[in-house]
Amino acid sequence: MKQFLELDGVDLIYHSASGETPALKNVSLYVKKKEFVAVLGPSGCGKTTILSLIAGLLKPTCGRVLLNGQPAGEQKNHFGYMFQRDHLFSWRTIRQNVLLGLEVRGTKTKQNLEYAEALLNKYELWDFKDKYPSELSGGMKQRVALIRTLVLQPGILLLDEPFSALDYQTRQNVCNDVSRIISEEQKTAVLVTHDLAEAISMADRVIVLTARPGTVKAEFKIELSGEGSPFMRRRSPKFNGYFEAIWKELETNDK
Amino acid sequence: MTNEHKKFLQMVKKKNAEVRLAQIGILVAFVGIWELAARTELIDTFITSSPTRIVNTIVMLFESGQLFEHMGITLLEACLGFVIATMLGSIIAIVLWWSQTLRRILDPYVVVLNSLPKIALGPLIIIWIGAGLQSIVMICVLILIIITVISMLNAFLECDRDKIQLMKSMGANKWQILTKLVLPSSIPAFISVLKINVGMSWVGVIIGEYLVSRAGLGYLIVYGSAVFKLDLVMTSTILLCILAGGMYLLVAWFEAWVKKRRK
Numbered sequence: 001m002k003q004f005l006e007l008d009g010v011d012l013i014y015h016s017a018s019g020e021t022p023a024l025k026n027v028s029l030y031v032k033k034k035e036f037v038a039v040l041g042p043s044g045c046g047k048t049t050i051l052s053l054i055a056g057l058l059k060p061t062c063g064r065v066l067l068n069g070q071p072a073g074e075q076k077n078h079f080g081y082m083f084q085r086d087h088l089f090s091w092r093t094i095r096q097n098v099l100l101g102l103e104v105r106g107t108k109t110k111q112n113l114e115y116a117e118a119l120l121n122k123y124e125l126w127d128f129k130d131k132y133p134s135e136l137s138g139g140m141k142q143r144v145a146l147i148r149t150l151v152l153q154p155g156i157l158l159l160d161e162p163f164s165a166l167d168y169q170t171r172q173n174v175c176n177d178v179s180r181i182i183s184e185e186q187k188t189a190v191l192v193t194h195d196l197a198e199a200i201s202m203a204d205r206v207i208v209l210t211a212r213p214g215t216v217k218a219e220f221k222i223e224l225s226g227e228g229s230p231f232m233r234r235r236s237p238k239f240n241g242y243f244e245a246i247w248k249e250l251e252t253n254d255k
Numbered sequence: 256m257t258n259e260h261k262k263f264l265q266m267v268k269k270k271n272a273e274v275r276l277a278q279i280g281i282l283v284a285f286v287g288i289w290e291l292a293a294r295t296e297l298i299d300t301f302i303t304s305s306p307t308r309i310v311n312t313i314v315m316l317f318e319s320g321q322l323f324e325h326m327g328i329t330l331l332e333a334c335l336g337f338v339i340a341t342m343l344g345s346i347i348a349i350v351l352w353w354s355q356t357l358r359r360i361l362d363p364y365v366v367v368l369n370s371l372p373k374i375a376l377g378p379l380i381i382i383w384i385g386a387g388l389q390s391i392v393m394i395c396v397l398i399l400i401i402i403t404v405i406s407m408l409n410a411f412l413e414c415d416r417d418k419i420q421l422m423k424s425m426g427a428n429k430w431q432i433l434t435k436l437v438l439p440s441s442i443p444a445f446i447s448v449l450k451i452n453v454g455m456s457w458v459g460v461i462i463g464e465y466l467v468s469r470a471g472l473g474y475l476i477v478y479g480s481a482v483f484k485l486d487l488v489m490t491s492t493i494l495l496c497i498l499a500g501g502m503y504l505l506v507a508w509f510e511a512w513v514k515k516r517r518k
């Protein structure tokens with residue numbers, strides 16, 4: 001069956017002067033429309049690599065990456081990529097940072113500008129629009145980075161451990177925010193993380209990878225969407241069941 | 256504002272005033288002792304000159320209309336050398352950033368040119384393009400340009416790879432990556448290049464003037480020492496200090512202005 005987004009037998013080998021590093025081996029996975037998929041795996045197993053492949057920043061050594069049955073690399077505009085760090089430009093104000101993508105694509109239309117302003121307003125950053133990134137807290141910067149991605153109205157969000165740089169409390173809050181924004185804006189999302197609880201509390205499905213070279217090891221369907229925010233989901237009795245099952249899977253991963 | 260903070264600010268102000276006072280004090284003391292030693296014939300003014308004799312020389316130069324002529328020429332040469340080398344060097348760095356192949360091909364040449372003492376080319380340049388302003392500016396440019404290229408290229412290449420990936424994920428082309436990311440993120444490096452060049456351009460110009468010129472402060476120094484008019488040598492040196500200091504201040508102002516804009 002044709003899937004919305006699909007990786008089909010993907011290998012990726014990094015080549016450098018000092019040798020070659022196989023990062024991914026025979027990765028096959030799919031994402032349905034409006035689904036939230038989390039990819040879970042130990043550090044260095046190739047999570048970022050998977051997202052770079054989907055976003056078309058890397059070409060697979062072997063295998064195919066398809067969006068709607070067509071090579072995804074030719075449909076870059078469908079993806080919104082949020083990196084591990086916020087990567088705001090220190091010389092641009094918050095507003096200018098948010099508008100970066102529109103400038104690049106030459107789509108600074110009145111409508112898009114209004115949308116950007118609406119997002120800034122909605123996520124409580126309006127008062128900071130003329131400030132520089134250095135004047136914002138880590139959590140706020142992460143929200144700005146998310147808005148910078150959303151402004152381009154991507155169909156699919158690619159999130160690379162977007163919360164790993166935050167302290168615990170902020171992390172929960174931003175996690176709630178992001179999760180709310182994604183469900184409100186009805187986006188398809190792929191989140192990669194090494195945080196088990198985060199994956200379970202946000203995703204509809206969790207895909208577990210082995211250590212490098214990463215390959216799909218197991219898959220868990222998470223049925224917690226009735227519970228509400230990630231914060232509420234963490235409190236659900238079913239949460240612990242998923243947690244233990246995936247934990248076991250990760251442990252056998254180590255051997 | 257709390258009292259505590261007021262006290263703190265007062266202390267900062269006081270400290271600043273003290274530093275400024277000491278700086279002026281050193282200058283006054285130096286000039287004073289020099290003059291005193293000259294008047295009491297502790298030192299031979301024929302060799303060391305003295306503040307009064309320097310002032311007299313300046314007045315004399317001014318009255319004969321030579322003061323601004325010589326200062327003007329040297330200033331013009333230094334500014335030309337500085338601007339041409341900085342701009343051309345940055346443009347070359349951009350081209351080398353753009354093309355990795357070109358960068359790799361030219362790498363050994365850049366290394367050799369960098370280690371070559373550029374003054375050695377002076378006589379050749381004078382023969383090729385003729386003695387005069389053009390060859391002095393040329394020597395100055397040669398001295399500055401290689402280091403400008405190397406510093407700017409390094410700054411461009413140090414640009415965060417993930418930020419480049421971010422731009423690419425938005426669909427940016429190479430030109431957009433250059434203008435929206437690489438150039439703005441290299442502004443601090445550009446400012447330090449400016450600061451180095453502003454000093455080095457005077458080195459270049461004075462060397463050039465030693466080699467060829469008929470006018471300028473470097474020429475006055477050479478001429479003064481040839482006819483043993485040490486007053487003239489000292490005066491020219493001091494005028495040079497003032498010009499170079501002024502130009503450095505301009506760059507420092509520019510830096511402060513940029514910093515204020517970027518926070």
Ligand SMILES: Nc1ncnc2c1ncn2[C@@H]1O[C@H](COP(=O)(O)OP(=O)(O)OP(=O)(O)O)[C@@H](O)[C@H]1O
Nearest residue numbers: 014016021023042043044045046047048049050212
């Ligand atoms: N440009 C590159 N050249 C060579 N090897 C690379 C490159 N990028 C990544 N790698 C290697 O590929 C492997 C997977 O990298 P990747 O960044 O995808 O891991 P990750 O799962 O995102 O790790 P982390 O959790 O630390 O972010 C790592 O072992 C890394 O050393």
Ligand SMILES: [Mg+2]
Nearest residue numbers: 047048084160
């Ligand atoms: Mg990563």
